[in-house]
Amino acid sequence: xxxxxxxxxxxxxxxxxxxxxxxxxxxxxxxxxxxxxxxxxxxxxxxxxxxxxxxxxxxxxxxxxxxxxxxxxxxxxxxxxxxxxxxxxxxxxxxxxxxxxxxxxxxxxxxxxxxxxxxxxxxxxxxxxxxxxxxxxxxxxxxxxxxxxxxxxxxxxxxxxxxxxxxxxxxxxxxxxxxxxxxxxxxxxxxxxxxxxxxxxxxxxxxxxxxxxxxxxxxxxxxxxxxxxxxxxxxxxxxxxxxxxxxxxxxxxxxxxxxxxxxxxxxxxxxxxxxxxxxxxxxxxxxxxxxxxxxxxxxxxxxxxxxxxxxxxxxxxxxxxxxxxxxxxxxxxxxxxxxxxxxxxxxxxxxxxxxxxxxxxxxxxxxxxxxxxxxxxxxxxxxxxxxxxxxxxxxxxxxxxxxxxxxxxxxxxxxxxxxxxxxxx
Ligand code: PLP
Numbered sequence: 001x002x003x004x005x006x007x008x009x010x011x012x013x014x015x016x017x018x019x020x021x022x023x024x025x026x027x028x029x030x031x032x033x034x035x036x037x038x039x040x041x042x043x044x045x046x047x048x049x050x051x052x053x054x055x056x057x058x059x060x061x062x063x064x065x066x067x068x069x070x071x072x073x074x075x076x077x078x079x080x081x082x083x084x085x086x087x088x089x090x091x092x093x094x095x096x097x098x099x100x101x102x103x104x105x106x107x108x109x110x111x112x113x114x115x116x117x118x119x120x121x122x123x124x125x126x127x128x129x130x131x132x133x134x135x136x137x138x139x140x141x142x143x144x145x146x147x148x149x150x151x152x153x154x155x156x157x158x159x160x161x162x163x164x165x166x167x168x169x170x171x172x173x174x175x176x177x178x179x180x181x182x183x184x185x186x187x188x189x190x191x192x193x194x195x196x197x198x199x200x201x202x203x204x205x206x207x208x209x210x211x212x213x214x215x216x217x218x219x220x221x222x223x224x225x226x227x228x229x230x231x232x233x234x235x236x237x238x239x240x241x242x243x244x245x246x247x248x249x250x251x252x253x254x255x256x257x258x259x260x261x262x263x264x265x266x267x268x269x270x271x272x273x274x275x276x277x278x279x280x281x282x283x284x285x286x287x288x289x290x291x292x293x294x295x296x297x298x299x300x301x302x303x304x305x306x307x308x309x310x311x312x313x314x315x316x317x318x319x320x321x322x323x324x325x326x327x328x329x330x331x332x333x334x335x336x337x338x339x340x341x342x343x344x345x346x347x348x349x350x351x352x353x354x355x356x357x358x359x360x361x362x363x364x365x366x367x368x369x370x371x372x373x374x375x376x377x378x379x380x381x382x383x384x385x386x387x388x389x390x391x392x393x394x395x396x397x398x399x400x401x402x403x404x405x406x407x408x409x410x411x412x413x414x415x416x417x418x419x420x421x422x423x424x425x
Contacts, residue, residue, distance in 0.1 A: 001107060001253050003279045006192060006226055011127040014286035020293070024076045043069040053302065061305045071298040077289045078281075079113025079273075080297065083304045087111055087259075087273055093312060095248040099277060107253040110281035112288065115295045117232055117260035117272030122148040123284045123291075124228055124256050124274065128192055129154045136174070136194040136225070138166045140357075140387030140397070142202045145195060145230065156389050157191065163348040165208025166196055168215035175223050183224050193226040198246065200233030200353020203387045203399035207237070207351040210244050217249050225254070232260035232272075233353035235319045238327050253277035261303065263354070264322050269299045326354060332407035333400065333414075340414040344421045354403040357384070362425045365394035369424055379416045 004012075022037045051063040051071075063071055078084060088111055092100050099109040114120035121144070129135065131153030137145070138161035149156060160170035175191075182188045194216070198208045208216075220227050229246040237243065247257045256276035261269065274284055288294065307315060330349075333356050337347060347358045360366055370383040384397030398417075402410065 001277065003107070003277065005224075006128050006280065007283055008128060008130045011283045011287070014283065014290065016286060017289045020077055020289045023074055038074075040074050043072050046072050048072060055306070061302060061309075063301070067301065071301045073297060075294050075297040075300070077112075077294045078285045079111075079295065080300045080304065082308070083113060083300050084111055086304060086307050087113075090312060090315070091247070091275055094242075095245050097247045097275075098249075098251045099253050102253065104278075107277040107279055109253075109275065110278035111273055111275045112281050112285050113295045113300060114258075114272040114274055114284075114288070115292055116262060116267075116270045117230065117258040117274075118144055118148075119270075119288075119292070119295075120258045120272050120274035120284065121145060121228070121230055123287045124258070124280075125149055125152060127280065127283045127287065128226065134189055134191040136171070136191045138196055138201075138206075139389045140203055140384060140395075141195070142197060142230070143386050146387075146389065149195075158389055159194070161204075161206060163204070163206045165198060165201070165206050165212055166194075166216055168212055168219065171216060171219055175219060178223065180222060183222070190223050191225050193228055194220065195228040195230065197230050197233070199231055199243065200236055200350055200355070202233070202353065203355050203382065203384065203397075204357045205348070205350030205353055205355045206357075207243065207353075213244065213246055213249060217246060220254055221252060227255045229255055229257040231257060232263055234259065235264050236323060236326055236354065237352040238323060238330070239351060247275060256280060264319060265303060265306075269296075269303065271295065271299060271303055326403070329354075329402040329407070329410075330356075333402040333410050336407070336411040336414045339411070340418040341421075344418060344425075354401050356400045356402060358398050358400060360396050360398060360421055363396055363421065366396060366398050367394075369420060370398055373420050373424070374417065377416045377420060379413045379420075381413075381417070 019039065026035050026038050048068060050065055050068050053061045055061065091097065097109050102108045125148050129152045133154045134157055135149065135154045136157050136159050139158045157174060159174055160167050178190045183190055200207055227246050231245065245257065246255045256274060259273040261271040274281060310318065334349060337356065345358045345360050347356055350356060363369060365385065367383045367385055370381050374381060382399040384399060385391050385393060385395035388395055405413065
């Protein structure tokens with residue numbers, strides 16, 4: 001792969017910070033090294049001395065004074081080494097990415113830690129996109145992605161999708177606008193990337209099938225574009241075996257995958273990961289060096305201690321219990337939807353994630369219904385339009401999350417929604 005097409009001038013101009021390199025060197029070196037180099041503060045002056053964090057099983061994670069000093073100090077921009085190596089092992093076990101066995105000359109698989117997957121997504125877009133570039137995605141999509149993409153001045157092209165994700169035939173048709181023989185020529189306008197949420201899409205709850213992923217990957221090869229696989233709901237799949245990922249199919253090194261611990265360990269700790277070919281991950285790390293410098297060392301150490309204690313098996317057991325919680329929530333929402341909304345709306349059963357995407361019958365646009373009338377009746381939902389590329393376009397959908405409310409509250413909310421829809425019809 002020639003990645004130069006996927007690195008814009010701003011990203012290409014990024015240079016490694018000499019100070020950051022020294023910080024990383026210092027962390028790797030022996031205790032006898034005397035460093036007068038780093039501009040790090042002296043942790044002895046910090047007011048925090050130790051910490052003990054209780055876990056649900058009654059045990060605790062302890063930060064003694066030594067560990068606490070490290071937690072309070074600057075650390076390496078790609079992430080702390082222990083967390084990175086744990087995560088690389090996990091990625092290999094879960095996805096067996098072909099790029100993991102590439103030689104260093106062939107753009108091996110690399111990872112970095114980000115402050116939530118949002119940071120990784122935003123930095124990936126800012127690395128690749130120039131104003132006017134064509135970008136493919138299946139809207140309605142995550143509003144945080146639209147918020148990161150739109151200011152970059154790219155031309156966002158909507159690819160038709162359904163409850164099983166992007167429709168490959170429709171993608172092929174969209175791409176037929178460009179001639180295959182122009183791919184790779186300078187100044188061609190072939191899209192540089194396709195963005196998708198492959199599991200439990202936010203807001204649609206859609207999950208892409210393996211077959212469709214294979215076809216989309218083939219098109220990415222034909223037209224030489226990158227795939228950004230934004231998969232924060234991967235661990236919230238309700239059926240096993242989990243669906244193979246784009247990363248698992250990536251024989252070229254054209255997939256950038258973002259993972260998140262927000263839905264399974266904590267959203268507030270802000271831990272995400274970007275996995276992809278080394279030349280691109282290196283560019284993202286240079287951007288991190290110049291912006292956040294690194295994700296919180298304390299957060300990374302806390303989670304690493306937990307993961308090391310659990311091992312992969314313990315981690316996956318925890319995921320099982322999280323999935324069971326969301327399955328019950330989803331089923332409760334589906335049964336309330338059946339009870340109250342059957343004649344006024346339609347939906348499909350989400351196979352992953354935490355959202356039900358409801359199409360209200362007989363209403364062209366749900367904005368007023370939700371933002372004015374539903375608020376008065378004390379029920380909060382998201383009008384579907386905010387997930388469209390052009391949010392002012394009328395949209396008959398609403399997004400309902402089954403993550404936080406109790407089954408009784410969900411039932412009441414849908415009873416109120418039904419009354420509102422009936423009034424508006
Ligand atoms: N991508 C999708 C599809 C999301 O739904 C979210 C959050 O809701 C994110 C990315 C960002 O997640 P975080 O930055 O918390 O990892």
